[in-house]
Amino acid sequence: MGVAVVTGASTGIGKATAIRLAREPGAELVLVARREELLRELAGSLPCRATYVAVDLTDEDAPERVRAHLEAEHGGTLHLLVNNAGAAWRASFAEGGSANVRRHMELNFDAVVRLTEALLPLLRKAAPSAIVNVASTAGRVSRARTGAYSASKFALIGWSDSLYAEEKPGGVHVGLVMPGFVRTEGFPATELREKAVTRWIVSKPEKVAEAIYECGPGGRAERYVPRPYALAAISRILFPSLTRRVLTGGAASNLTTSTGSE
Numbered sequence: 001m002g003v004a005v006v007t008g009a010s011t012g013i014g015k016a017t018a019i020r021l022a023r024e025p026g027a028e029l030v031l032v033a034r035r036e037e038l039l040r041e042l043a044g045s046l047p048c049r050a051t052y053v054a055v056d057l058t059d060e061d062a063p064e065r066v067r068a069h070l071e072a073e074h075g076g077t078l079h080l081l082v083n084n085a086g087a088a089w090r091a092s093f094a095e096g097g098s099a100n101v102r103r104h105m106e107l108n109f110d111a112v113v114r115l116t117e118a119l120l121p122l123l124r125k126a127a128p129s130a131i132v133n134v135a136s137t138a139g140r141v142s143r144a145r146t147g148a149y150s151a152s153k154f155a156l157i158g159w160s161d162s163l164y165a166e167e168k169p170g171g172v173h174v175g176l177v178m179p180g181f182v183r184t185e186g187f188p189a190t191e192l193r194e195k196a197v198t199r200w201i202v203s204k205p206e207k208v209a210e211a212i213y214e215c216g217p218g219g220r221a222e223r224y225v226p227r228p229y230a231l232a233a234i235s236r237i238l239f240p241s242l243t244r245r246v247l248t249g250g251a252a253s254n255l256t257t258s259t260g261s262e
């Protein structure tokens, strides 16, 4: 473990990932998100060197700011980029329209692509190194009112698979992590936690953080968290009619939870 950039490190899965990576010998972290106070507090509490960049990743100059920070503070070295920052705003297409699709794509896809473009030369120079993209099981299976979010995560998964093949020969590993329901600030899963029958399907950020670590340099190509969520993806391919029936039935409305961004 050397220098790692973790985006979306102020809360949830990103924060848990920073705490997990900080345990590794030789770890040096760069925490990225908008809320400076939270980043400063986390950086000060970690048992390794940690700096931060408070930036909105959808800003035009965000990738250059992170790269300049790495050059100034970490000798231009980067061994691991964790693209984790993301959000969801639930709406049907009739309600949210193309503006909601654009908002999701800007943060969950375009910002990831632009940051990766700016940092790939550093990762190549430091190879063996890795990029871990945090997508979602919603990037394999889409539900009502999650179309814009799912579109951004489907895009991220498709692009990640291609990048995996392109960068493998040069030693930049590309890992893909696809969480299911995980209780965080942005995805509180309140509706699921309120009912005994669905409470058990909600996981913890620490479990995703472990999977992100496993998908780092020299690690796994992909992980669902928790693992049984892979069955949703398998079922979408092997049993499309059955999957559609389940996802349009009465019980399916319970599976579209409200989010922190709304």
Ligand SMILES: NC(=O)c1ccc[n+]([C@@H]2O[C@H](COP(=O)([O-])OP(=O)(O)OC[C@H]3O[C@@H](n4cnc5c(N)ncnc54)[C@H](OP(=O)(O)O)[C@@H]3O)[C@@H](O)[C@H]2O)c1
Pocket: 007, 008, 009, 010, 011, 012, 013, 014, 032, 033, 034, 035, 036, 038, 055, 056, 057, 058, 084, 085, 086, 087, 107, 134, 135, 136, 137, 138, 178, 179, 180, 181, 182, 183, 184, 185, 186, 187, 260
């Ligand atoms: N929790 C789940 O159920 C679940 C399931 C599948 C996938 N995921 C994915 O996991 C990732 C992390 O989500 P989470 O559950 O940990 O949610 P979270 O607690 O809301 O964390 C989101 C992080 O992204 C940062 N962020 C949001 N907009 C940003 C922007 N414009 N610029 C920079 N940083 C921004 C937030 O920090 P600031 O507000 O300080 O900027 C925060 O640190 C996301 O990509 C999400 O899609 C989550």
